[in-house]
Amino acid sequence: MMLLVILSFLSIFSFTNTHAHHCSNDFLSEAKNRSLINITFCKRYTESNGVEVAIHLHENTRKIDIMVGAKLKEEEETGWLAWGLNPGEEARMIGTQALIGIKTKNKGLLKDTYNITGYTKLGCQLLPSPIDLNISNFKFIHITELEYHVILATIILPNQYDLSRLNQVWQVGINIGAVETKELKMHGKGLMNYDSSETINLRTGKGRGNRIHKSSxxxxxxxxxxxxxxxxxxxxxxxxxxxxxxxxxxxxxxxxxxxxxxxxxxxxxxxxxxxxxxxxxxxxxxxxxxxxxxxxxxxxxxxxxxxxxxxxxxxxxxxxxxxxxxxxxxxxxxxxxxxxxxxxxxxxxxxxxxxxxxxxxxxxxxxxxxxxxxxxxxxxxxxxxxxxxxxxxxxxxxxxxxxxxxxxxxxxxxxxxxxxxxxxxxxxx
Ligand code: HEM
Ligand code: HEM
Missing domain, CATH: 1.20.120 (Four Helix Bundle (Hemerythrin (Met), subunit A))
Incomplete structure (x- = not known):
């Protein structure tokens, strides 16, 4: 009897999700149009706000071209998209050197770099600051056809970043209360927001999150x-x-x-x-x-x-x-x-x-x-x-x-x- 109940539940609540998928065709072709022609990998993180990341690694020069996109909620007047690298041991928020784009109330687009520290987690103001990455061509744009906000940049990775164990962190949020400033407000508190980091092998595109188990x-x-x-x-x-x-x-x-x-x-x-x-x-x-x-x-x-x-x-x-x-x-x-x-x-x-x-x-x-x-x-x-x-x-x-x-x-x-x-x-x- 009990087994029957459990089995019927398992059939209703079927297991479908995996953490990352290949990115959408539209995002892929958009990335290819924007100089990431030989993309090393392109992923869509369905379980973490559907953020899509495409990276092209130039191994000899330790240079990467990145394109990170997400649909910032239409119904919200403001929003932000962040992507960064963590030079520490693990892919986590504290220590992340982030590139962040902000959609402001009157549809303006701001962008800057942020160093995320333990104080950020404690609730202290998060304001722009220099970070220890060599960045060029940093842009934050809106692609109307995709309805995506996108961060584009070229980064030269310092030696402390391991190409086969790179900690990448991403996030989306709403900037409620902030008017035309680059001060960032906290993101949501669900798993969609917390499962947004990965230690990735840039050469293969294979990665894993910061929790012990892989499986949802x-x-x-x-x-x-x-x-x-x-x-x-x-x-x-x-x-x-x-x-x-x-x-x-x-x-x-x-x-x-x-x-x-x-x-x-x-x-x-x-x-x-x-x-x-x-x-x-x-x-x-x-x-x-x-x-x-x-x-x-x-x-x-x-x-x-x-x-x-x-x-x-x-x-x-x-x-x-x-x-x-x-x-x-x-x-x-x-x-x-x-x-x-x-x-x-x-x-x-x-x-x-x-x-x-x-x-x-x-x-x-x-x-x-x-x-x-x-x-x-x-x-x-x-x-x-x-x-x-x-x-x-x-x-x-x-x-x-x-x-x-x-x-x-x-x-x-x-x-x-x-x-x-x-x-x-x-x-x-
Ligand atoms: C004002 C800005 C921010 C505040 C106040 C904030 C606050 C927090 C807090 C309190 C947690 C942990 C919740 C818990 O301990 O249960 C957390 C987790 C997390 N946040 Fe943020 N956050 C901010 C911005 C960011 C940004 C810009 C990113 C991405 C670059 C980010 C990525 C993450 C990730 C991946 C986690 C999961 C746990 C971890 O990896 O440490 N956060 N955030
Ligand atoms: C009365 C029923 C439930 C009890 C007693 C319970 C208990 C718990 C406890 C003790 C934790 C650990 C919290 C922490 O330390 O952060 C947890 C985490 C969690 N629970 Fe429940 N839970 C219940 C129902 C559910 C249901 C129905 C769901 C979803 C369908 C759910 C999803 C989760 C998730 C996603 C986590 C976090 C896992 C993680 O950190 O990766 N729980 N629950």
Missing amino acids: KIRKVHGILNIIGWGVVLPIGVIIARNFREFPLPWLGWKKCHISCQTIGYLVGTTGWAVGIWLGKASKYYSFPKHGTYGLLIFAFATIQMLFFKLKPGESDKYRMYRNMFHHVVGYSLMIGICINILKGIHIIHLDYTSWKPTYLGIVSCLAFIFLVFEIVSWFKFLCDKFGLWILCAKCIPNKESNEKKGSKKDGKAQSQVQPSETPIRADN
Whole structure:
């Protein structure tokens, strides 16, 4: 059963993306027209804002001609495109010697060189500065046919840059708030922006990013495990416990099924969470603190909920009531937290505009709908019992009587009716 669910999920969320592709034909022919005739390589980074890079290496002179292009968002009045080289050990933002072009509010085009330091990452102003690259023919233009903004330049690489291990970094951003200045504002905070660096072999064009794993499939496996474990199986277990115990659909097997769902959901979800922790560690230079904190809280509270299976005070114990209240409040809060974090995850990985978001929202809506229908039925019964709306629901009379019987059995006096919200706190929990 579980395997079936996992397989159907895997088929919906198919794995398609790879990090870099050959660049588009239009960009390639444009590059060839602009003196990069014998292009060494031309790549399109689909997963990082679709930036395209073409480089022609003149090996004898250590000279490279570069053309870097991207579609700066039409709907935004401003924007910037950056490309640079990092002389350090790894392809990362700090230390990058960058060439940056800025599209200003009144469609002006500015360009300059920038030295990106640790202070930039801390949020200090990023202003133009000289860099340690010998640059000529530096241009920032708009190519109307492609609807691309493009950086063109010729660079002579100093000896500290290894031609077979060159760290290139690129980025796009919006310059909100900056008017006709060369001060740069921060880029977005999604994977599209963080996966924008590569250590490349200029002779072959082969490269790899700065994370330990190459594959974006691991991220999707992380997402799928979390969606199935926390987002589907766990809520099904909650619905079973709430509605199949006594009313509206009494079912003897509810307890076994509830425990199985919660155990499977917890194990699958925890595996997904552990993969998330590993992914967080594998990408050294960036993190997603909010998503990570939510994840930690979900794991911690779900673990506490699981321990409650064992920690059960006696029926007459007054702590049993508090334990049950805690179990329910934490349980429902977990459901909301899980929903938020799954949507956050989908946003981080930029799958908002794919089938992922609608599929997940579809699943959540179905579960919420089922939950709501059961709640309405339970509350309807409660109101019938309490206010004697027998015309609407004649079958409630015996329930009222049985409630009274239960009450008098327990403490010798007639109790009020069983409220839907009280149902889970009953002694057979
Ligand atoms: C005002 C300008 C900028 C600010 C404030 C800024 C800030 C940041 C911050 C805070 C992070 C890391 C987030 C984290 O630790 O989770 C980051 C990551 C990154 N940024 Fe920037 N950035 C700026 C400009 C640039 C430019 C111009 C480039 C490209 C040349 C760039 C490329 C990157 C890359 C590739 C990452 C991923 C992590 C890494 O490689 O270090 N950034 N940026
Ligand atoms: C309740 C469900 C989820 C939990 C508990 C969870 C947990 C985590 C944790 C702990 C991290 C590490 C954060 C860091 O240190 O930076 C992480 C990263 C991540 N998660 Fe989730 N996650 C969940 C759902 C999702 C979903 C549904 C997706 C996408 C479909 C997703 C995509 C990602 C991505 C892309 C990363 C960053 C990986 C990287 O750094 O390379 N997550 N998650």
